[in-house]
Amino acid sequence: xxxxxxxxxxxxxxxxxxxxxxxxxxxxxxxxxxxxxxxxxxxxxxxxxxxxxxxxxxxxxxxxxxxxxxxxxxxxxxxxxxxxxxxxxxxxxxxxxxxxxxxxxxxxxxxxxxxxxxxxxxxxxxxxxxxxxxxxxxxxxxxxxxxxxxxxxxxxxxxxxxxxxxxxxxxxxxxxxxxxxxxxxxxxxxxxxxxxxxxxxxxxxxxxxxxxxxxxxxxxxxxxxxxxxxxxxxxxxxxxxxxxxxxxxxxxxxxxxxxxxxxxxxxxxxxxxxxxxxxxxxxxxxxxxxxxxxxxxxxxxxxxxxxxxxxxxxxxxxxxxxxxxxxxxxxxxxxxxxxxxxxxxxxxxxxxxxxxxxxxxx
Numbered sequence: 001x002x003x004x005x006x007x008x009x010x011x012x013x014x015x016x017x018x019x020x021x022x023x024x025x026x027x028x029x030x031x032x033x034x035x036x037x038x039x040x041x042x043x044x045x046x047x048x049x050x051x052x053x054x055x056x057x058x059x060x061x062x063x064x065x066x067x068x069x070x071x072x073x074x075x076x077x078x079x080x081x082x083x084x085x086x087x088x089x090x091x092x093x094x095x096x097x098x099x100x101x102x103x104x105x106x107x108x109x110x111x112x113x114x115x116x117x118x119x120x121x122x123x124x125x126x127x128x129x130x131x132x133x134x135x136x137x138x139x140x141x142x143x144x145x146x147x148x149x150x151x152x153x154x155x156x157x158x159x160x161x162x163x164x165x166x167x168x169x170x171x172x173x174x175x176x177x178x179x180x181x182x183x184x185x186x187x188x189x190x191x192x193x194x195x196x197x198x199x200x201x202x203x204x205x206x207x208x209x210x211x212x213x214x215x216x217x218x219x220x221x222x223x224x225x226x227x228x229x230x231x232x233x234x235x236x237x238x239x240x241x242x243x244x245x246x247x248x249x250x251x252x253x254x255x256x257x258x259x260x261x262x263x264x265x266x267x268x269x270x271x272x273x274x275x276x277x278x279x280x281x282x283x284x285x286x287x288x289x290x291x292x293x294x295x296x297x298x299x300x301x302x303x304x305x306x307x308x309x310x311x312x313x314x315x316x317x318x319x320x321x322x323x324x325x326x327x328x329x330x331x332x333x334x335x336x337x338x339x340x341x342x343x344x345x346x347x348x349x350x351x352x353x354x355x356x357x358x359x360x361x362x
Contacts, residue, residue, distance in 0.1 A: 063194030
């Protein structure tokens with residue numbers, strides 16, 4: 001099955017393991033236009049209207065003085081690190097080797113903001129306090145991602161996290177949280193969001209991932225820090241003339257999904273358990289702390305795509321969204337949203353059995 005044929009088969013599915021229920025763009029725009037929040041006057045370059053109210057709401061939720069709505073985390077996070085670097089007169093930042101800044105932003109932190117990175121630990125596990133202590137040069141800012149997406153959504157324990165943040169603060173580092181998927185961490189830590197992020201000087205959260213809003217992010221921190229971040233956003237062309245549609249979409253997603261995240265996390269644990277019943281299938285982490293996991297399959301990416309496509313055609317159910325070849329076998333990523341809740345555990349077990357049966361025929 002070719003990739004185009006796979007996409008065609010996926011488009012005909014009615015049930016999905018990953019993601020939320022599929023919506024056409026027209027339906028998403030209708031949902032947005034019907035929100036009473038659209039009756040408010042629009043903002044002007046992010047000032048006034050609903051955008052300011054939403055910034056206040058997220059700042060309060062995270063226990064920070066202020067927040068600014070931005071187009072993306074790719075803009076928000078380097079800005080945060082640049083501000084802290086300037087204030088500390090130290091351009092050295094530290095983060096995990098699989099940080100989004102390192103893998104997916106064409107080194108924007110270096111090319112635009114002239115920051116220098118120290119990579120902590122290796123790309124197969126969470127970095128530890130010992131990894132941080134092993135860095136010999138002074139670190140101006142430390143970025144921690146919760147959860148760590150590229151290694152399957154892993155999270156440090158609360159005690160491990162506190163040990164790292166306590167050491168960083170005692171060493172004079174500024175702490176920034178890559179909270180793109182922060183919303184999914186609350187069931188694991190069992191604490192309100194403001195307590196989870198309390199140790200961090202600045203926090204970024206995303207609204208288009210698990211919340212499925214239109215593109216948008218929030219950067220939160222001290223009031224003077226946010227004032228400076230607004231200037232940097234303007235310098236980089238992110239201060240759009242009207243930001244309300246994206247912010248309203250973010251609010252709709254927040255209200256719709258945050259209270260259901262414990263259900264998504266519980267379903268992910270169920271799915272991980274079922275997958276590990278099949279010989280040769282490896283799930284990482286074995287017991288997912290969030291609604292995300294990585295799956296490694298004992299077959300080629302081409303064969304996995306073919307098997308998944310056949311099930312999509314026959315059962316109108318999409319098990320996996322993509323496959324990639326890795327050193328550990330064929331890899332895919334699962335993240336659980338509302339769509340998976342509609343299907344009982346036994347049905348998922350049956351479908352995975354069909355999938356494994358297909359790949360074993362090679």
